[in-house]
Amino acid sequence: MRAASAAPPAPGTLRRPASWRASVLRAVIASAALMAMLFAGARLQQHAVALHGTPLAPSPAPAFAGFTDTQGRVFSWGNERGRAVLVFFGYTHCPDVCPLTLAALARSLSMLGPLRQRVGVVFVSLDPARDTPIVLRAYLDAFIPNAIGLRGLPSAVAASARQWDVTWRHVKAAEGADWIDHTAAVTLVGPDGRLLARYGYGQLTNPAWLAADLRAALESR
């Protein structure tokens, strides 16, 4: 660095202020460029940023290998193409979070109007021993009649839960009840069969949030 012969200007001591008109013009251009950059970024990340849920990397939704629905049919993601699907792991004897979550989903779905036909709900049982097809069907019909209930062997449940980042453990309550502590998150799968976002119960308390996200997922297609 070369030495300067004069003292540097402190704020407020500049001897030759630049033309303010040129400065304003530059500020306008810089602002426009910054706004364009932010808008372009928003467009690039449209799916992730528009959602109220926690964004997920858009990887293909894991298959439910070894599961059948309450009619004994094998579930295939290929049949769900073009539909948004909400996936939730729970069990019918759950005393709190499962019924609350299903009720919250039902409220959001009721806000969709005709788009409701393009949204599926998949409930995966963590308790296949007690959740027989009949029990599971009756339980889901009480909340979301056309929801798909999936059952599998405990090994298939364990493998699937791992793939969907769901953890759980059996808890023996004092009064002899068998409860399951489990991840209470709903995963939204987009119409292209890729993961979009995940919702904890706190993100489902306002039904308009999930409804808006489902609309965004379906209408952006």
Add this chain to the structure above:
Amino acid sequence: MGAVLYAMAAWRGRWPRWRVAVFFMGSALTLFAAWGLNDPLASMTDYTVALMTLGQVVSPFLLLGFTPVARMQWRSQGNRWWAAWLLDPWVAAAVFVLLTLGVNLPGVFKTALADALFSAPIGLLLLISGSMLWAQLLPGSTGIGQRWVAGIYAWLVGLPMMIIAAVWVWSGHVLYTPYLDVLCLWNLSPLADQHYAGLVMFAAGLPLQLRAAWLLIMPAEAELKRPHGMPREP
């Protein structure tokens, strides 16, 4: 590479050791903040600490690493083009305010703070805009003609940040829904996490407010009598 160039310039110019220390402290804090940007959805407080460190701590530290004379050289003939943009007070104010509002208010440009995918570019933009702003408030690099204007400038430009911090601190509900499903660090609820993030932003805005007060209250001679880094006359 930048550190090596800086060290060579500091050695040749015989810059005060405290300036060199402050510059390298700023560089170290940059690495710390970059680490904090790695998982922005882990905690809003954690993420805000990283962003504010870059925008309001690292930027003045890096600038203070240069002597006022060195900063004055940035406006030399050879640097005229980029200095006209990066060292212009109007451009600095516009970019800083726009970025503060665009990044921190949910829904504006859809690039809310909670978006993990934007964390690295947002951090870089905050570092650049913070450096542009602080350059206007330090001797040598300033482009503001009146001292009291510089004080009011600093206060006004920092105001949106303080307002957003106040909203975060006193809001009764979580403003960024992606944080509702996050197990935050330190076992904080999402709302408490947001309140602490607001406090972090308040704290980060204080140096800017103090600098504004200094420019408004203290006479210019306080900075001009003994300009740091001024070489002796040959």
